[in-house]
Amino acid sequence: MTSSIRKVKLNNGVEIPIIVGSGSYAPPETRDKVKDWILSALKNGYRHIDTAYIYGTEKAVGEAIKASGIPREEIFVTTKLPWNHQDRVAESFNTSLEALGTGYIDLYLIHWPQAIVFEEGNPLPRNPDGSFKTTDKVNFNDAWAEMEKLLQTGKVRAIGVSNFSIKTLEKLSMTAKVTPAVNQVELHPYLAQNELRDYCAKKGIALTAYTPSGYSVVRDxxxxxxxxxxxxxxxxxxxxxxxxxxxxxxxxKSENSERQKENITIPALSEEDLGKIWGLDRGQRICNKAHPTTGQVFGWTLEQLGWETYPPKL
Ligand SMILES: NC(=O)c1ccc[n+]([C@@H]2O[C@H](COP(=O)([O-])OP(=O)(O)OC[C@H]3O[C@@H](n4cnc5c(N)ncnc54)[C@H](OP(=O)(O)O)[C@@H]3O)[C@@H](O)[C@H]2O)c1
Known part of the structure; x- marks a missing residue:
């Protein structure tokens, strides 16, 4: 079993810890505990904290980092631009940075490709039929151009995207001057994302897996x-x-100190056994799947997201 901090070099030379990452999503009712379990993760050896404006946990993450006493430069902080701020990138970035209080952000991601209408105090505005209020007044190509400007400020070390597919990455590449350093997507043995993985490898885009465990669906x-x-x-x-x-x-993500330790202590498996796990892939989304009646994921169809080429087989 190993629990060493291995790093991957991103396409701009910035290094990111490969496995010692901790998610920090928390539902509103448990957000008061986030500082404690992120501090526990840091004490247990985690050196990459993944947060997002929309999680409402940036302040707690920043407080935990400060309380840990670990030098800032030893910790890698990722946060994300929300879908309703695609027309206010600089302002949103500065709000996140202020909440974190970390001086700079290591990696800033466009959280989702779709743009949602901005309504003060309402991150999830909906139409009367319950679908999300999307907008095409702004798009991720515009948002990316603003993200690229952030690199010039020195307040962010790398920029990337999240929930992008080959289709949306291709669309982004038509106007992008900077190739995204990272694409963060749902990825586990039931959703191995092999096509996207090959595409990203060719383009020099590192993949980050969210919902890496696949919850009890894959664990069992x-x-x-x-x-x-x-x-x-x-x-x-x-x-x-x-x-x-x-x-x-x-x-x-784990709030539990014992499970945090468990999750960074990794056995080495034989090639044959790893091959068997590769065989579990069935294109099954477990975290973010299409709504059963609208067929949408937060306002976009699978076709718009470029997810329909990888449908669930079950
Ligand atoms: N970019 C995006 O759109 C996006 C979407 C989803 C998630 N994310 C990021 O990815 C992070 C992780 O994703 P996730 O929370 O969906 O998936 P996950 O980390 O695979 O699963 C977390 C769940 O598994 C439990 N757990 C953790 N370790 C365990 C273990 N060893 N044994 C049994 N149960 C265990 C946790 O409970 P306990 O806390 O009680 O241990 C929690 O309920 C999030 O926090 C967020 O930062 C990003």
Whole structure:
């Protein structure tokens, strides 16, 4: 078992910890606890904290970093531009930076490709039929041009995207001067994203996996459970060993100190067993899937997102 901090070099030379990442999404009712469990993650060796304006956890992440006493430059901080701020990139970035209080941000991502209408105090504005109020007055190409300007300020070390597909990355590349350093997407053994992985590798874009465990859906898979028994490890450790073998950056989230330690202690699996895990891919989205009645994911269809070429087979 290893718990070393391995790093990946992004396309602009900036280094990012590959596995020692901690997510920081928290529902509103538990946000008062975020500072404590991020501090615990830092004490347990995590050196990459993934947050987002929309999570409402940036301030708590910044406070935990300060309280940890770990030098700022040893911690990698990722945060994200929300979908309703695509026409106010600089302003939103500065708000996030102020909330974090970290002096600079290591990686700033466009959180979703779709732009949602800005309504003061309402990040999820909806139409009367319940669908999200999207807008085409601004688009991710415009937002990216503003993200590129942020690089000149020295307040951010790298910029990237999240929830982008080959289709939306191709559209972005038509106007982008800077290639995204990272694309953060849902990725686990049931959604291996192999086509996107190959595409990103060719373009020099690093992939970060969110929902890296695949929750109990993947943890309870009979193959994962049997490999956990074989290697005297836990199902989550088996899944993370597979990510590590593919050089994917992961940002697992746990509020629990014991599970935080478990998640960064990774066994080495044989090539044969890793191959079996590759075989579990079934294009199944578990975290962000199409709404059963609208067929949309936060206001965009699978076709708009470029996700329809990888449909669930189940
Ligand atoms: N870019 C995006 O659109 C996007 C979308 C989703 C997520 N994210 C990021 O990715 C991070 C992680 O994603 P996620 O929370 O969806 O997935 P995850 O980290 O794979 O799963 C987290 C869940 O698994 C539990 N857990 C963690 N370690 C465990 C273990 N060893 N054994 C059993 N259960 C365990 C956690 O509970 P406990 O906390 O109780 O341990 C929590 O319920 C988020 O926090 C966020 O930063 C980004």
């Amino acid at each position: 898979d009979p193959l994962i459970v049997s490999l956990a028994e074989k290697y005297k490890a836990t199902p989550t450790q088996i899944i993370f060993a597979w990510h590590l073998s593919r050089n994917t950056i992961i940002v697992p």
